[in-house]
Amino acid sequence: xxxxxxxxxxxxxxxxxxxxxxxxxxxxxxxxxxxxxxxxxxxxxxxxxxxxxxxxxxxxxxxxxxxxxxxxxxxxxxxxxxxxxxxxxxxxxxxxxxxxxxxxxxxxxxxxxxxxxxxxxxxxxxxxxxxxxxxxxxxxxxxxxxxxxxxxxxxxxxxxxxxxxxxxxxxxxxxxxxxxxxxxxxxxxxxxxxxxxxxxxxxxxxxxxxxxxxxxxxxxxxxxxxxxxxxxxxxxxxxxxxxxxxxxxxxxxxxxxxxxxxxxxxxxxxxxxxxxxxxxxxxxxxxxxxxxxxxxxxxxxxxxxxxxxxxxxxxxxx
Amino acid sequence: xxxxxxxxxxxxxxxxxxxxxxxxxxxxxxxxxxxxxxxxxxxxxxxxxxxxxxxxxxxxxxxxxxxxxxxxxxxxxxxxxxxxxxxxxxxxxxxxxxxxxxxxxxxxxxxxxxxxxxxxxxxxxxxxxxxxxxxxxxxxxxxxxxxxxxxxxxxxxxxxxxxxxxxxxxx
Ligand SMILES: Cc1cc2nc3c(=O)[nH]c(=O)nc-3n(C[C@H](O)[C@H](O)[C@H](O)COP(=O)(O)OP(=O)(O)OC[C@H]3O[C@@H](n4cnc5c(N)ncnc54)[C@H](O)[C@@H]3O)c2cc1C
Ligand code: FES
Ligand code: FES
Numbered sequence: 001x002x003x004x005x006x007x008x009x010x011x012x013x014x015x016x017x018x019x020x021x022x023x024x025x026x027x028x029x030x031x032x033x034x035x036x037x038x039x040x041x042x043x044x045x046x047x048x049x050x051x052x053x054x055x056x057x058x059x060x061x062x063x064x065x066x067x068x069x070x071x072x073x074x075x076x077x078x079x080x081x082x083x084x085x086x087x088x089x090x091x092x093x094x095x096x097x098x099x100x101x102x103x104x105x106x107x108x109x110x111x112x113x114x115x116x117x118x119x120x121x122x123x124x125x126x127x128x129x130x131x132x133x134x135x136x137x138x139x140x141x142x143x144x145x146x147x148x149x150x151x152x153x154x155x156x157x158x159x160x161x162x163x164x165x166x167x168x169x170x171x172x173x174x175x176x177x178x179x180x181x182x183x184x185x186x187x188x189x190x191x192x193x194x195x196x197x198x199x200x201x202x203x204x205x206x207x208x209x210x211x212x213x214x215x216x217x218x219x220x221x222x223x224x225x226x227x228x229x230x231x232x233x234x235x236x237x238x239x240x241x242x243x244x245x246x247x248x249x250x251x252x253x254x255x256x257x258x259x260x261x262x263x264x265x266x267x268x269x270x271x272x273x274x275x276x277x278x279x280x281x282x283x284x285x286x287x288x289x290x291x292x293x294x295x296x297x298x299x300x301x302x303x304x305x306x307x308x309x310x311x312x313x314x315x316x317x318x
Numbered sequence: 319x320x321x322x323x324x325x326x327x328x329x330x331x332x333x334x335x336x337x338x339x340x341x342x343x344x345x346x347x348x349x350x351x352x353x354x355x356x357x358x359x360x361x362x363x364x365x366x367x368x369x370x371x372x373x374x375x376x377x378x379x380x381x382x383x384x385x386x387x388x389x390x391x392x393x394x395x396x397x398x399x400x401x402x403x404x405x406x407x408x409x410x411x412x413x414x415x416x417x418x419x420x421x422x423x424x425x426x427x428x429x430x431x432x433x434x435x436x437x438x439x440x441x442x443x444x445x446x447x448x449x450x451x452x453x454x455x456x457x458x459x460x461x462x463x464x465x466x467x468x469x470x471x472x473x474x475x476x477x478x479x480x481x482x483x484x485x486x487x488x489x
Contacts, residue, residue: 121457208456
C-alpha cells in the first residue's frame with residue numbers, strides 16, 4: 001500500500017528557481033525488470049518507478065509528490081508488446097495509449113480502441129502507459145474501468161517474484177493499489193471475448209486534455225436468439241473513489257430480453273451503485289445524470305457491435 | 319521538501335533539428351527547459367504548469383509530446399524536432415506558410431505547439447477531415463483565433479503537401 005506517501009504538502013518549497021521544476025531527485029535508468037525491482041528495493045520508500053510520466057511528473061511539478069529517486073522503466077525491453085492468441089489478450093505495462101489505439105488488437109476489439117483513443121490528447125497518448133494508468137490508482141483513469149469491464153488480471157513482479165492479481169483486488173482505494181513496495185506491473189491479460197460478445201466504453205469529458213467527468217464500460221454477450229442478454233459486465237469510471245463494478249446493473253440484464261425497460265433499469269442500478277465526488281468536473285447529481293446516459297449509450301453501442309455493425313466511438317467532449 | 323543534498327548531474331545527448339547536442343543537467347530538468355535554456359531554442363513555449371495547453375509540443379522520435387512533462391533525461395539519445403527545425407533551406411514549411419496565409423495565428427503564443435501537432439497529424443494522416451483535425455490538435459489550446467482559421471490552415475497545408483510532393487520539405 002503506497003498511498004500514504006503520495007500526497008505530501010509538508011512545508012513550502014524553498015526553491016527560488018522556476019516553480020515548474022519538480023523538487024530534486026536522483027535519476028536511474030533500469031535495463032530490465034529485475035534491475036528496476038532491485039533498485040527500488042535498495043532505494044527504499046522515497047523511490048518511484050517512472051513510466052510515461054504523464055501522471056507522476058504532473059504531480060511532481062505541482063509538488064504533490066517529492067520522490068528522492070526515480071527509476072526510469074520506460075526503456076525496459078519486452079514490456080510493451082500487444083498480443084493475443086485464440087483465447088487470451090496480453091498487453092505489456094509499457095505499451096502507450098497511442099500504440100494500443102493504433103494496434104491491430106484495437107481494431108479486433110473495438111472497446112479497447114474506445115478507451116485507448118479517448119484518453120487525453122495525442123501528446124499524452126504518445127507517452128502515457130497502461131501500466132502507469134493502473135499503478136496510479138486514480139479513479140479518473142480510464143484503463144482501470146475498462147479492465148474491470150473486461151474482467152482482466154494484472155501481472156506483477158516484485159522482490160518476492162511474480163503474481164497475478166484480479167482487477168477487482170488490484171485497485172484498493174483512492175490512489176492505493178495492491179502493489180507492494182518495489183513491485184512493478186508488468187502487464188495485463190484478459191480472455192478474448194467469445195463470439196456474439198462485444199463491448200463499448202464511453203466517457204464524457206470537458207475537453208481532450210481533461211480526465212472524464214464520468215465513464216461507463218459495457219461488455220455484452222448475446223444469447224442465440226440475439227435478443228436476450230446471455231452475459232454482461234458493467235463498470236463505471238470517475239464514479240467514486242475506485243472504479244465501480246456495477247453488479248446490480250448486470251443482474252438487471254443477465255438472462256433478460258434487451259429492451260428500453262431492461263436497459264433503463266440497468267442504467268438506474270448502475271447510478272445507484274455510483275458514489276461520485278463533488279469536484280470541478282461537476283456535482284454528484286450532474287455526474288449521476290451523466291452516468292445514466294452513458295450506461296444506456298454503452299449498452300446500445302455494444303448491442304449494435306454484437307450484431308456485427310461497425311460503430312466508431314470515443315470519449316465525447318465539446 | 320525531501321532532503322537530498324548531492325544530486326549528480328545526468329548526461330543528456332540528443333539530436334535536435336538534425337544537430338547533435340550534449341549537456342550535463344540536473345535530473346529534474348524538464349525537456350522544455352533543456353530546449354529553451356540549455357540549447358537556447360526559444361521557439362518552444364511554456365503556457366501552463368499542468369500539461370494542459372500544448373504550447374510546449376515538440377516531436378520526440380517523431381511523436382508529439384508535451385515537453386514540459388518529459389524529463390530531459392528521458393530524452394537522452396532521442397531525436398527531437400522543434401519549430402525551429404521546420405524551415406528548410408530558408409523556406410518555410412507548408413504548414414507555416416498556410417498559418418500565415420489563413421490567419422491561423424494572432425498573438426502567436428500557441429503557434430509553435432500548434433504547428434508541431436499539425437506536423438504529427440499530417441504525418442499520420444495526409445488528408446484529415448475537419449473532425450480528424452479537431453481531434454489531432456485537441457491537446458493544443460489557443461486563446462485568440464477560435465480555431466477556425468487554424469483548421470483552414472491545416473486543410474490548406476495538407477492539400478499543398480499532397481499536391482506539391484516535390485516542394486522539397488523532408489518533414
Ligand atoms: C493532460 C492530461 C490528461 C489526461 N487525461 C486522461 C484521461 O482522459 N484518461 C486517463 O485514463 N488518463 C488520463 N491522463 C493520465 C494518463 O493516462 C497517464 O498516462 C497515466 O495515468 C499514467 O501512465 P504513465 O505511464 O504516464 O505513468 P507515470 O506517470 O510514469 O506513473 C504513474 C504512477 O504509477 C507508477 N508506475 C508507473 N508505471 C508503473 C509500473 N509498470 N509498475 C508499477 N508502478 C508504476 C509510478 O511510480 C507513479 O506512481 C491524463 C494525463 C494528462 C497529463
Ligand atoms: S506548457 Fe502547457 S502543456 Fe506544456
Ligand atoms: S494565437 Fe494567441 S493563443 Fe493562439
